[in-house]
Amino acid sequence: MNKGNVVDMKYYSLNKHSPVVDFKEATIRGLAPDKGLYFPSIIPRIDDSLLLNIENTPNEEIAFKVIMPFVGKTITPEKVFEIVSETINFPIPLYQVNKNIFSLELFHGPTMAFKDVGARFMSRCLGEFVKDAAKKVVVLVATSGDTGGAVANGFYGEDNIEVVILYPSGKVSPVQEMQLCALGKNIHALEIDGSFDDCQSMVKKAFSDTDINKNLFLTSANSINVARWLPQQFYYFFAYKQWKEKEHPPVIAVPSGNFGNLCAGMLAYCSGLPVHHFIAACNANDAVAQYLIKGIYYPKPVKHTFSNAMDVGDPSNFVRIMELFENDHKQLLKITSAFSISDEDTMVTIKKVFHDQQYTLDPHGAIGYMALEKYLESNPGLKGIFLETAHPVKFPGIVEKACGIKIKLPSQLETLMQQPKLALAMKAEFSVLKDYLMGI
Numbered sequence: 001m002n003k004g005n006v007v008d009m010k011y012y013s014l015n016k017h018s019p020v021v022d023f024k025e026a027t028i029r030g031l032a033p034d035k036g037l038y039f040p041s042i043i044p045r046i047d048d049s050l051l052l053n054i055e056n057t058p059n060e061e062i063a064f065k066v067i068m069p070f071v072g073k074t075i076t077p078e079k080v081f082e083i084v085s086e087t088i089n090f091p092i093p094l095y096q097v098n099k100n101i102f103s104l105e106l107f108h109g110p111t112m113a114f115k116d117v118g119a120r121f122m123s124r125c126l127g128e129f130v131k132d133a134a135k136k137v138v139v140l141v142a143t144s145g146d147t148g149g150a151v152a153n154g155f156y157g158e159d160n161i162e163v164v165i166l167y168p169s170g171k172v173s174p175v176q177e178m179q180l181c182a183l184g185k186n187i188h189a190l191e192i193d194g195s196f197d198d199c200q201s202m203v204k205k206a207f208s209d210t211d212i213n214k215n216l217f218l219t220s221a222n223s224i225n226v227a228r229w230l231p232q233q234f235y236y237f238f239a240y241k242q243w244k245e246k247e248h249p250p251v252i253a254v255p256s257g258n259f260g261n262l263c264a265g266m267l268a269y270c271s272g273l274p275v276h277h278f279i280a281a282c283n284a285n286d287a288v289a290q291y292l293i294k295g296i297y298y299p300k301p302v303k304h305t306f307s308n309a310m311d312v313g314d315p316s317n318f319v320r321i322m323e324l325f326e327n328d329h330k331q332l333l334k335i336t337s338a339f340s341i342s343d344e345d346t347m348v349t350i351k352k353v354f355h356d357q358q359y360t361l362d363p364h365g366a367i368g369y370m371a372l373e374k375y376l377e378s379n380p381g382l383k384g385i386f387l388e389t390a391h392p393v394k395f396p397g398i399v400e401k402a403c404g405i406k407i408k409l410p411s412q413l414e415t416l417m418q419q420p421k422l423a424l425a426m427k428a429e430f431s432v433l434k435d436y437l438m439g440i
């Protein structure tokens, strides 16, 4: 891993068989031609003065300083400042739940889950990059839930970009569905009569279809895109900004599925952000947790759990984590521990924290909380933060059952649920999708 000053950031493919590219190319492509994930050629060093003055530095300025080395010369500094300011124009508070445990609330954005930041940043960067594209630009995604909403919201109203989202009929929650279907304008929701895998396979076929690619400039907005991954570093700086005991940096627990969020935190740490230890908080999908514990990695079939945004059997960002720690299990273990938490324990934790602390967790945050608590129990004297990645109202069934109360929809969601549903029902057949895309 190269550290140091960045003059002109390049990205290489982790499969090592594609040319290096700049931030613009990496964002437009998503994956490298050899199907590898892009990785920054240099890990920038954070200015000590930023860390020393962080409490008095506005969030936009922190975000700007963190992201600028990664953007390089592909967008002007003025425009980058404007983009990050829009990306994070909502609160990201650190809430003290009990003596030793704090919650970094990442659910105050428009779709009430942490993916808003990455999606908003990426959509604005892509908007800059395709301003003078010769073909119509279409972002094509399949979603099983949260990603689609964050992408739809992030790209809503973006000039020159159409967004087509496929979702499996009846398999996303009512709120998630309306987050895709209430917007209209440049957001096209396709309700597929099939499973998430059907949606994904239709999208894959579209990407390799010659006719479609002749007509349109197709791109994806999935979570491995550098423009979605890198801005997640902001959370960790905002956490540190609000952390009172700077001389004792926090333990940070991250509810993890595809491991993009945790990997962004580790990148911030490698750039110089003080963190005492990371906790990879997993549900029953524990491939990475098992690797950390046993040193052997093997992907597993997906198990469905209450924390469905973390149901990933073979997390994409694992390779980025390994690259950051030079493929050295021991180096990674020094700074990271992992816990796998069951659905049963998720319920117990939501109930316990609601009754003891009057704080309502969502199932993902509950896994972060419990993993952190376990670590602190065996390492007394430390304090930590878990990332609360979604608002509990997004998972009303589970949270109401655990707490024994009815949770009220915030007014923002009530309004959303009363909108007309603008979705086009479609058979799970590629030819139908192709006709649709050719006519867009």
Ligand SMILES: *Cc1c(COP(=O)(O)O)cnc(C)c1O
Pocket (backbone or CB within 6 Å): 113, 114, 115, 146, 223, 255, 256, 257, 258, 259, 260, 261, 262, 309, 310, 364, 389, 390
């Ligand atoms: C996506 C998501 C996660 C997992 O994040 P990764 O970066 O994929 O590890 C956790 N919680 C919620 C609510 C999510 O939407």
